[in-house]
Amino acid sequence: MGVVLAGCTPEAHFNANAVLMHKNENAAKETTEFSPQRRADIANTLVALFGTPDEPHIPAAPGIGEDDVHQVMDPRKISFAAGSVSSDEQGRARGLYREHCAHCHGVTGDGAGPTASFLNPYPRDYRMGIFKFKSTPKGQKPTHEDLKRILVNGIPGTAMPSFLVLPENEIDALVHYVRYLSVRGEVERLLIDYATYELTPQTEPSEDDPNPPPEDRLVNLEASEEDQESQAEVIRSFVSEVTQKWLDAESLATEIPAPDPDRDLAKSEAHGRELFYGPVANCIKCHGDSALGDGQTTDYDDWTKELDPANPELVAQYQKLGALKPRNIHPRNLRNGVYRGGRRPVDLYWRLKNGIDGTPMPAVLMLPENAPPGSKGLTEEDLWALIDYVRSLPYESISNPRLAQPKPNNQRERS
Amino acid sequence: MMQHKTYFMTTFLLLTASIVSAAEWGDLTVQFVYDGTPPAPVKATVNKDVAYCGKFNVLDESVVVNPKNGGVANVIAHIYVGRGDSVPAVHPDYEKTAANEVKLDNKQCRFEPHVTLLRTSQTLLVGNSDEVGHNTNITALSNTASNVLVPAGGELKQKFPLAERFPMQVACNIHPWMQALVVVQEHPYMAASDADGKLTIKNLPAGKLTFQFRHERPGYLTEVTLDGKKTSWRRGRVELTIKPGQNDLGVVKLAPSVFEEK
Numbered sequence: 200m201g202v203v204l205a206g207c208t209p210e211a212h213f214n215a216n217a218v219l220m221h222k223n224e225n226a227a228k229e230t231t232e233f234s235p236q237r238r239a240d241i242a243n244t245l246v247a248l249f250g251t252p253d254e255p256h257i258p259a260a261p262g263i264g265e266d267d268v269h270q271v272m273d274p275r276k277i278s279f280a281a282g283s284v285s286s287d288e289q290g291r292a293r294g295l296y297r298e299h300c301a302h303c304h305g306v307t308g309d310g311a312g313p314t315a316s317f318l319n320p321y322p323r324d325y326r327m328g329i330f331k332f333k334s335t336p337k338g339q340k341p342t343h344e345d346l347k348r349i350l351v352n353g354i355p356g357t358a359m360p361s362f363l364v365l366p367e368n369e370i371d372a373l374v375h376y377v378r379y380l381s382v383r384g385e386v387e388r389l390l391i392d393y394a395t396y397e398l399t400p401q402t403e404p405s406e407d408d409p410n411p412p413p414e415d416r417l418v419n420l421e422a423s424e425e426d427q428e429s430q431a432e433v434i435r436s437f438v439s440e441v442t443q444k445w446l447d448a449e450s451l452a453t454e455i456p457a458p459d460p461d462r463d464l465a466k467s468e469a470h471g472r473e474l475f476y477g478p479v480a481n482c483i484k485c486h487g488d489s490a491l492g493d494g495q496t497t498d499y500d501d502w503t504k505e506l507d508p509a510n511p512e513l514v515a516q517y518q519k520l521g522a523l524k525p526r527n528i529h530p531r532n533l534r535n536g537v538y539r540g541g542r543r544p545v546d547l548y549w550r551l552k553n554g555i556d557g558t559p560m561p562a563v564l565m566l567p568e569n570a571p572p573g574s575k576g577l578t579e580e581d582l583w584a585l586i587d588y589v590r591s592l593p594y595e596s597i598s599n600p601r602l603a604q605p606k607p608n609n610q611r612e613r614s
Numbered sequence: 615m616m617q618h619k620t621y622f623m624t625t626f627l628l629l630t631a632s633i634v635s636a637a638e639w640g641d642l643t644v645q646f647v648y649d650g651t652p653p654a655p656v657k658a659t660v661n662k663d664v665a666y667c668g669k670f671n672v673l674d675e676s677v678v679v680n681p682k683n684g685g686v687a688n689v690i691a692h693i694y695v696g697r698g699d700s701v702p703a704v705h706p707d708y709e710k711t712a713a714n715e716v717k718l719d720n721k722q723c724r725f726e727p728h729v730t731l732l733r734t735s736q737t738l739l740v741g742n743s744d745e746v747g748h749n750t751n752i753t754a755l756s757n758t759a760s761n762v763l764v765p766a767g768g769e770l771k772q773k774f775p776l777a778e779r780f781p782m783q784v785a786c787n788i789h790p791w792m793q794a795l796v797v798v799q800e801h802p803y804m805a806a807s808d809a810d811g812k813l814t815i816k817n818l819p820a821g822k823l824t825f826q827f828r829h830e831r832p833g834y835l836t837e838v839t840l841d842g843k844k845t846s847w848r849r850g851r852v853e854l855t856i857k858p859g860q861n862d863l864g865v866v867k868l869a870p871s872v873f874e875e876k
Contacts, residue, residue: 226833
């Protein structure tokens, strides 16, 4: 590190989300296409809000204090992680993201760096704002700690490496940078949807005036000042909407009541096994009769579902625009003991209690407190039993005759 | 943190429904009809839990046309509320149901109903009347998405406090043929067409209102035939003047091409 690279790298730029634009063109039908003008408006708006890969900028978020915005995206940390690989006059490293992450995740954070197409699973596309391995409930952002943990530990069983060797302040800067790319990507999505569904439908540019009408502009420059301001306000509110979710996440980590330390592990595992194969937890439906991950192998993750994977014609169009080839998502083979989100019992607790965002893996149904008799669902004790069983699975003999005929055992169900 | 929440609640979420009652109210009725020979029902590919789900005649419900009268089921209609617009006056009759639980059941290996209408003040109650487990995977744009495994006989209550521009998509990943939609609006003025293609929205405030029509397969209904005339509804939107009493838009014909897969 600390090497100043000569300026031979071309100026980096963020790629537009051309796939979503095209998807919306198809969905909105009478909007025949995103005109060059509209594409330029979106690109320029994004530059005004977020700057460029070499000169990032942190936008204001109306209604959210600057300190809070910087808690999500700290301009100093962002600029530390941004830019091309180099060092400043004091010899401090810059360009951390492009040095360590961009070849997989792409400069844009679209998960489509030069190495991406060779990897399975593909690197994360941050722009949907969806993350898998985290402590918060489904639909919520990860906490700062969650992202840090991913960078430090990597994701075992995938190409995502551990960055344990990086100093704490660099990890911290990279976490801010991931959030910056993610917020930028989500705001871009909101802008594209806004242009598609809320602006006046585009009329065909006529022969003598190739420019689309002013109402097609992201901000109609011919409207009254007041109207222009209210359009700009809508756009700024997108930044707040997304930033707020990241702020909220910090207090949403699912708490983990400690399991009974004196529980009989063998008994707990046996109970977990019943649940795993039984009708309340239903794990085998996807993970397969032998937990080899072969129960449901034709499904897709949320990033791939956006590509209409059942429709080869559309897929081909999206691939031309840079999308990676759709692949099926497979439930984990639970017999090889590799847990992508971490192997600690608490990690598995979060996976089961909250499900895995962006994937088919569902959350378990917990019994509400004071549930009337006969209610279906799991108690905390049941959940720990499932975790104990999952952790024992790699050591369980697969030729065990108990497994050949998994028999749902309803004894422990609330009835 | 709380302060931001409050900010959002007041600025974005609560386009407070005007309690001011309109002087007069009217109902809107429409019938959607397939303009051609109704396509034969298509069986769903039941390849999971076949012993149980195979007992039911599970159909592909993305397009449901009545073989007798050509009625197109599951056309979704609601009042269109633009960004920053206030919600129209709500008839007092709707207050009784404002906090209701609305049931979306997993039943006979399909979702019942196929289209659920939910107000932001109501609670979605996901049930499972089947003997097999279903995961109910709800994709939301404005609300928090959810994906919970609902065991046989289980139930799950959830709130969706924000209106959704598009119906939320509901899927079961265990049984991939299972698909449904949940329409979420902050007002009660929404409906889905029945097996005869008919829908009614009751007790609308009299006056000019913009409606939006859509269907699962094509999305917005943009090309329709109304009173024998080809008509374009931009983004599926049409402005109508609701008179006190009955308002019948008549029969809206939809060409077979509308339902062709893109």
